[in-house]
Amino acid sequence: MSDSLAFFLIQVLNGVQEGLLLFLVASGLTLIFGIMGVINLAHGSFYMLGAYLVYAFTRLTGDLWTAILVAVPLAIVLGLALEALLFRPLYSRDHLYQVLLTYGLILVLEEIRSLLFGDDVHGVAVPALLDFSVPLKDALTYPAYRLFLSAFCLVVAGAMWWLIRYTRLGMAIRAGSTNREMVQSLGIDIAWVYRAVFALGVALAALAGMIAAPVASVFPGMGNDVLIVSFVVVVIGGIGSIKGAFLGSLLIGLADTFGQIYVPQLSGMTIYVLMAAVLLWRPAGLFGRAGAG
């Protein structure tokens, strides 16, 4: 295998890996948006929250896995509580109220983060089991944790596919994203679906933050960039479509990666150019239904 081909393939791996991680965040966002009709600007903050929780628990327990096991249930509880206390009263209101609420949540969560953890940058150690690198080329090794990250995201994506394809909840989610009123009139408890979807979305975003913490480090405002890119993914994939979010995430990951290498001058723009191109071609996104939402 020639050198340039090898490096090209490594870049593909980089792009896929970035995309898969993005998928965890974007899938929750697209579910909440598509099914509940809530524009959740605070989604990036849940990503940040996950990272900080894992940072705190890793320091207490000394082990990333334990930290994740403790933090995920916490994230689910937080999702349920937020849904019940803040979001439920706003379902019948205009989108603007939700935007205001979730924007406020960003500020509140940032402030809580600042009070609890300060404004310093923190690192989370890679677990000892995965703290080695796989040699690829003479001057390049690939961190094993990054490979694990991709595999883990694939497993989660598979689990979500199974959940949505084969479970009762999944059926309700699929139906809910198509026609909310019909689902309700058929006697499915939509309030229960909302609760589950919101908690799932929060947990996924937090989980992404948790497993990303060792490679992304933990710092104030880390959720904001993820939020914007996640919205791009949702728009590209089509609102409410998990399949779309998956494909959109991979596309964004690859576009971002190769944009940085081949057109470094425009690297900040590549994903937005991609979004514009997709929207010109399919105004509702790759898997969006025209006229829906």
Add this chain to the structure above:
Amino acid sequence: MTNSTRKATRRRVLAGMAAAGAAAVMDFVPTRFAIGQQAKIRLGLMLPYTGTYAALGKNIDDALRLAIHEKGGKLGGRDIEYITLDDESDPAKGSDNANKLVARDKVDFMIGTVHSGVVMAMVKVARDTNTMLVIPNGGVGAATGALCAPNIFRTSFSNWQPAYAMGKVAADAGHKRAVVISWDYAAGKESTDAFTEAFMKGGGKTEKGLFLPFPGVEFQPLLTEIAALKPDVVYAFFAGGGAVKFVKDYAAAGLKTAIPLVGPGFLTDGTLEAQGEAAQGLETTLHYADDLKFAKDKAFRAAFKKATGRDADVYAVQGYDTGTLLISGLGAVKGDVKARDALVSAMEKTVFDSPRGRFTLSNAHNPVQDFYLRKVQGTENRYVRIAVKALADPAIGCKMSA
């Protein structure tokens, strides 16, 4: 209904008149030689209190207040009112925020900021409104170059300075081929260009510049590209959270042992605890190091630690020196900010012992200072040697002469 509306309106008008009257009276209070000198000096601190540069902003703020507090908490005999504003390191909001400080808060001095793009916005507002500006970090060249002005001072460095020093060090070490990498913004471009300038002068060549959008931290593709190019040396300009991640990723990609990584000191300043093992042995250039032998430095580090519980770093030093510069300038005019020419001239001539060494300003109002080569050992940037002595920014395009 109508009646109550009218009442409320009348009341509001009265209140408005009272406020306007008070404001009018305030305007006539003279600031110099007034009995008791009531009016406070208004310092507008526009710094990043959130985001990737939050820790930097906090150290600047704390050290500035420490310097003034140590000298009695007053400037030229007048009390101080601090007005703080989070600039979010967002250049798009820079002009609005700076204008708020000038027009709404009527500050006597703007102090800020870290991000070079936001500094540019502040420089424009300072020039348009002739407001005093002291820059405690952002090294954008134009601030003390093409856009220099009598009312604009900088207590930190220009992006050119540490980068030029590192270019010389890298060339002296015998490296021939370099790759430079940074965020795609003014500071990154200026820094990498200055490195290349000195590196070429020493017989080297920069083969490729890699840039990613600020404040992105997904470095993996760029690290792969570096491995493909196999240069002799990599020069990286990152700070804060980005610096932590870059240094760790560089080591995790296996590049640290293969290709030396160098940079301006921001790469390893205030970040070493988080960078851990990955940063050990890295060499950087800066106007400060953690184990300088100056008495002033020892005293400052102890005082900062006592006041904040944190260790001082270069950002704290710059904040501290900003405070000292204000004390000196306003002391000379006895707190009269309206005596602009005397104030500017006093600030220009200010010479003092900074924790970093002797502090003097160039004609363009940028520090002329020694640049130290430092090496990371544990959680400290240890002094190795002076890389370039009394290095002055070329101040290209500055028409001002003292």
